[in-house]
Amino acid sequence: MTMLDAALTDWSRAQFALTAIYHWFFVPLTLGLSFIMAITETIYVKTGNEEWKKLTKFWMTLFGVNFAIGVATGIILEFEFGTNWSKYSWIVGDIFGAPLAVEGIFAFFLESTFIAVMFFGWDKLSKKFHLLSTWLVAFGSNLSAFWILVANAWMNYPTGTEFNPDTARSEMISFWDVALSPFAINKFLHTISSAYIVSALFVVGVSSWYMLKNRNVIFAKKSILVASVFGVLSSLFIIITGDGSAYQVAQKQPMKLAAMEGLYEGKEGTGLIAFGILNPSKKIADSEDPFLTKIEIPKLLSLLSYRDANAFVPGIKDLVYGNEKYGIEPAQKKIERGKISVQALNRYKEAKIAGDTLAMNLALAELKETFHDFGYAYFDHVEQIVPNITLVFYSFHIMVALGFLFLVIFILTFWFTYKEKIESKKWLLRVALWSIPLGYLASQLGWVVAEVGRQPWAIQNILPVFKATSHLSVGAVQTTFFLFLVLFTILLTAEIRILIKQIKNGPKE
């Protein structure tokens, strides 16, 4: 890999990360708030109580402001696969394009059509049709999340596919394997439950602010009640889906799991790090202690990863240099096999041009046998297969800790609101208010774990990121990166200011 390739890859990644992070500031609220609105509007339609209508309309206004900017950042993500990851778009377009198209046809139209009905149809349509529209917006936005996460899951665990040497790309052989892969299902459920938590925290936090200011108290209590129940259920659900996701990672991406836990040397009955500070001078090959200090829960990582408390969990060192005892191959072997695979593809192409069928068949057989390590061919040394451990480890642990904190907040706010004591618990209201940014932080960190943890791969074992970019100059990508940065930051500033203003104005009487 040349310096120029490296710079282009870094800037292309930076631009994609920037867009994705900004996008994810807005999407969680869209996913969760849409359901909270649908629930409160359902109560309104059932009871006919105008308070619930007022409440629904208020959250809908905030939803609208947030939705617009989510859409603005979303379109860029879709097109960036083409603009900045052109090679990727060809090599996996046969599989990756399908979920994006399905997302457009099934989900986006549902969302965009009924969002107009939801906003502008209050007095033009029957109550029931309007309610149906609000539910369809919630359903549509969550459905779109499903399809894009199917696409993302496939990058982590490329299933239902076969490499076609004639077209030099991976082609789909089973749609259902792609759409319903256990990786995709877990990723979808885990991601949407995190979005629901962000939304519930937002509603509880904003309502707590009203309580602290001693205004719109009935409105605020009603909102807290709905959102805290939604939050408790989502928090319990995220523990289950988090366990499911980690189990999948352990099976399919052991390096990501090792990085999440800062596990350098694998062992049987591995404990889970509940708290730890990494040793910054630790190198992969040396024997220094990876932690300066840590609190470990014995055997839990083995249990969670392999459903067996004594199972062997491979560490970074094992995965890089191999571990004969546990049958783990050194990465060097994979690199060698990858090079054989790439050479076989080249030979196949040459034989095809020459019309040599025998040579084509031989090359094809070799390609098929070695293809599972195809992407390793592009590495110069084995340490390149290790992601940024510090970033992944801390992101993972802070995310988990925050997740448990949110569960406690939801239980307490629900309990004290239910018991009509929430007004007196000023400390809890303050904590709830300040948890809003923490919710966003936790959710973003989840994506850092998922995306930085799978580096250096664009497609696990098949395509490293530096082989996936477009053929562009570094300067071009740098220019668009800074343009996006400035524009998104301005728009985010505008969005936050509008939201604060709307919240200060409160629900319309």
Add this chain to the structure above:
Amino acid sequence: MFESMELSSLQQYWWVLISILGAALVFLLFVQGGQTLLFQVAKTDEERTFLINTLGRKWELTFTTLVTFGGAFFASFPLFYATSFGGAYWVWMAILFGFIVQAVSYEFRSKAGNFLGKKTYECFLFANGFLATVLLGAAVSTFFTGSAFSIDMYNLSKWDLPTHGLEAALNIQNLSLGIALFFLTRMTGAMYFMNSIVHEEIFKRSQKQVFWNGLIFLVFFLIFAGLLLTSQGYAVDTNGIVYMEDYKYLNNFLQMPLVLIFFLIGVVLVLWGWYRSFAKGIVRAFWCTSAGVFLVVLSLFFIAGFNNTSFYPSYTDLQSSLTIYNASSSHFTLSVMSYVSLFIPFVVLYIAYAWRSLAKLKISKEELNSNSHVY
């Protein structure tokens, strides 16, 4: 059903779908055209609010159609997606920047604390209207005039000019389609105002805009059509070899008479609607012209992709040119996606139903006052 079809039939079926989506997108660009009229049709802030609230109930539909157009192109012809988006980088980025600022402008424009002020968001809407129409028009024109890319034996592409797509703007044919599209959508945008708003002044000014924009559109469209029908085109022989053929696109029309009929009916409908609108003030002329726009765009996509033609030709390396046969997804993916496409009529039906439900009451002072969600 689909899995037993020939690969070439699926490729043709998907080119038809892409063409339909492209035609629907151009029809819906009346939103963008309308956005460029904010400062001409409206003279006061209140009038501008009328226009923006009228367009604001439709912008997401255009936006979603663009996204779906991109997604469907990716799924069915990924080599186009990889080649064009990664290659004509600056053109696509400029289009995208326009859509980013559009998406927030409706919602943010009149909200307190919006940081940039009302005027800025109105300028954003203008920018989107201008960039999207001119650049999308120029980009579609490159289906006929070609682009500067080459593709290697592994189907990986690179752009051959450092301008990365901006060079397309130097071609008169591309530019004339871009400008034609800009004025066409301004015309349909003005027609949409006439159709949706109860306001005498806005009606009159829109009617005037229909006339002038329609006239300028016509001039540039004739230049484009003249160049298209007299130029050489990118033909493909039975072995997949690309070569230049005189009057290729004229020949395509003549060899596919049904497409020619679509084109001619489309042109007549556009002009008939234009006349009825500016001369008689008929509000439903919007639908007549829109149907015409749909048919014309559909026929242009058909002559770009069918009848042994390269739909995304390269003038720097002729044999790198893309056809619907060498740029498509696999048989399996196309057949799976074909099942998905069966839901499209259902989607169109519910969009039409929602559109009608919301269109029952026209935009007026009373309507906006009674609505809790105003842009």
